[in-house]
Amino acid sequence: MKPTSSSPGRVRVLLSRSAAAILGGYALTSAVVIFLGAVLPLPKSQAILAASLASFAVYTAAIVWVFAVQDNRRAWLGLLLPAVVLAVLGWWLGRGMV
Known part of the structure; x- marks a missing residue:
């Protein structure tokens, strides 16, 4: 069996x-929970519970998508930009500013 060589570049990409x-x-996932907790038309405790249940699917999809x-840049930006937007919107809507 041949030993496989891993270049430092490949290791950095994987990390x-x-x-x-x-x-x-x-x-x-946290941003989605904040956003859904603010916008779901349920009592606050049920909206947060429903958002938390949805978070399992979101986290799994995020891992697969990465x-x-x-x-790598697309992987990072594709996660962090929507996270910032959803967190800000969720915080804003949850505070009753709309």
Whole structure:
């Protein structure tokens, strides 16, 4: 069996994607929970529970998506930009500013 060589570049890409999947996926999932908790037409406790249940699907999809895209920048931006937008909107809507 031939030993496989891993260049430092490939290791960095894998570490970056893993960090994006774990940290960026968590940030996106948290933002989705904040947003859905604010916009679902349910009592607050039920809206947060429903959003928390949906978070399992969001986190799984985020992890799969990170490893499916072509480059690391798209993986990071594709998670962090929607996370920031959803968190701000969720916070804004949850405060009753609309």
